[in-house]
Amino acid sequence: NAGVTQTPKFQVLKTGQSMTLQCAQDMNHEYMSWYRQDPGMGLRLIHYSVGAGITDQGEVPNGYNVSRSTTEDFPLRLLSAAPSQTSVYFCASSYTWHTQDNEQFFGPGTRLTVL
Amino acid sequence: GDSVTQMEGPVTLSEEAFLTINCTYTATGYPSLFWYVQYPGEGLQLLLKATKADDKGSNKGFEATYRKETTSFHLEKGSVQVSDSAVYFCALRRSETSYDKVIFGPGTSLSVIP
Numbered sequence: 001n002a003g004v005t006q007t008p009k010f011q012v013l014k015t016g017q018s019m020t021l022q023c024a025q026d027m028n029h030e031y032m033s034w035y036r037q038d039p040g041m042g043l044r045l046i047h048y049s050v051g052a053g054i055t056d057q058g059e060v061p062n063g064y065n066v067s068r069s070t071t072e073d074f075p076l077r078l079l080s081a082a083p084s085q086t087s088v089y090f091c092a093s094s095y096t097w098h099t100q101d102n103e104q105f106f107g108p109g110t111r112l113t114v115l
Numbered sequence: 116g117d118s119v120t121q122m123e124g125p126v127t128l129s130e131e132a133f134l135t136i137n138c139t140y141t142a143t144g145y146p147s148l149f150w151y152v153q154y155p156g157e158g159l160q161l162l163l164k165a166t167k168a169d170d171k172g173s174n175k176g177f178e179a180t181y182r183k184e185t186t187s188f189h190l191e192k193g194s195v196q197v198s199d200s201a202v203y204f205c206a207l208r209r210s211e212t213s214y215d216k217v218i219f220g221p222g223t224s225l226s227v228i229p
Contacts (some may be wrong), residue, residue, distance in 0.1 A: 004158070033217075041122065042204060042219040043159075102208075103149075104217065106158030107163055 002026050006091050007105035013081040013114045021076040021110050022089030029105070031094045032074040033058070034066065036087040037109075043090065049074055081114045088112070117142040119220035121205045127226045128195055136190040136223045138179075138205035146207040147171075148181055148188040153202045153222070162190075162203070195227045 007022045025032065033048035045058030049068040058077060065077040074093075076080045078085060094102040121138040124179035128134060140148065147166045151159040163172030177192045188205060205220040 035219075040221050042119075042221040044219075045217065092159075103161045103164070104159075106151075106160065108156075108158045 004107035023074045025093040032095045034076045058097045090093035117218045121220035125224040131194045134192040134195045138188045145191040149206040151204040
């Protein structure tokens with residue numbers, strides 16, 4: 001199993017550009033989510049999905065879109081990049097969403113810089 | 116609302132020293148509690164967890180006990196190694212009607228020097 005994979009590892013964008021961060025998992029996990037990690041703020045939930053075709057907003061969704069057309073993939077789209085979106089982005093998955101002791105598995109992260 | 120508070124550090128210890136990283140939480144109901152570790156350049160990985168009051172999670176020499184009376188989940192290790200240098204995140208997870216709510220603390224950076 002590859003676990004949770006993310007591409008790219010690093011990305012530099014100019015303000016106003018759009019891009020998609022890719023996330024895939026091969027563990028047949030129901031629940032997938034995107035976090036951003038900023039210094040001193042821990043991880044904040046951007047969007048999440050409880051299954052194919054079902055997505056919802058987390059704590060900081062503005063400026064981001066997601067879709068979940070398959071169980072495996074959960075891409076994150078930046079519509080018009082802003083410097084405030086400079087961050088490290090982590091994708092995570094867990095087997096199910098309705099058992100609160102489930103472990104989350106994290107990808108290696110994407111470091112995004114918006115100039 | 117739900118929250119997790121932990122000492123931010125950075126914490127610097129000598130090898131074989133005793134480690135405590137404090138974590139307290141605020142949440143309604145009975146959340147599950149977790150410690151995740153992030154090694155340099157990597158994503159987070161689960162270190163240990165506890166799902167109810169007085170449970171003790173343990174792994175790789177680390178321990179933490181779910182204390183409901185003090186709403187705490189402090190991480191301890193008796194003798195740290197250089198390889199334990201990482202960022203440690205305390206987190207809680209509470210089921211709601213529509214999704215699991217996961218709250219992370221800000222992370223505590225640990226450096227262990229030989």
